[in-house]
Amino acid sequence: MLLRQIFIICIFLLLSACTNSPREQSLYDALGQQEGIANITHQMILNFAQDERVKHRFKGVNMQKFKIGFTNYVCALVQGPCEYQGDSMKTIHAGYNYTNTEFNAIVDDLILAMEQCDVPVATQNRLLAKLAPTYKDIVYH
Numbered sequence: 526m527l528l529r530q531i532f533i534i535c536i537f538l539l540l541s542a543c544t545n546s547p548r549e550q551s552l553y554d555a556l557g558q559q560e561g562i563a564n565i566t567h568q569m570i571l572n573f574a575q576d577e578r579v580k581h582r583f584k585g586v587n588m589q590k591f592k593i594g595f596t597n598y599v600c601a602l603v604q605g606p607c608e609y610q611g612d613s614m615k616t617i618h619a620g621y622n623y624t625n626t627e628f629n630a631i632v633d634d635l636i637l638a639m640e641q642c643d644v645p646v647a648t649q650n651r652l653l654a655k656l657a658p659t660y661k662d663i664v665y666h
């Protein structure tokens with residue numbers, strides 16, 4: 526009987542130790558919420574303008590609209606309280622024959638923007654992991 530009680534207490538202590546362990550911060554919070562994501566997007570757009578690999582692709586594009594759309598897209602992707610109302614990645618990027626190199630350039634510019642906004646590498650990697658599956662919808666193959 527006593528043994529059984531000790532066993533139950535041990536299980537209880539073990540479970541409460543698990544519940545008390547710090548939960549991983551949500552990716553939305555780690556990115557600085559909507560304002561942080563908007564700042565990263567803003568910086569990424571500045572980086573596009575310096576990037577010979579992709580800057581011509583954004584000639585004539587309304588970058589104010591792009592900024593809002595990209596921010597909402599990322600915000601919704603990381604389960605933030607935003608609604609992305611644009612078209613799918615496939616529809617938006619269809620017909621332009623975007624290459625692997627161009628996709629990598631956009632990712633480079635995003636990583637650089639996150640560095641410039643002091644986003645920790647672990648958080649950067651969490652966002653990149655969420656974006657990686659978009660590759661098949663954006664790159665022409």
Ligand code: HEM
Nearest residue numbers: 579582583586590591594595598611623627628631656663
């Ligand atoms: C990680 C990869 C990418 C993501 C997550 C992404 C995401 C997006 C999103 C959310 C929009 C819509 C913005 C809005 O609502 O206006 C957009 C538009 C656009 N994207 Fe991408 N994109 C990616 C890669 C690329 C690549 C590789 C290129 C070409 C080099 C590209 C070129 C464009 C252009 C030109 C637009 C504007 C379309 C227009 O308004 O006419 N994107 N992208």
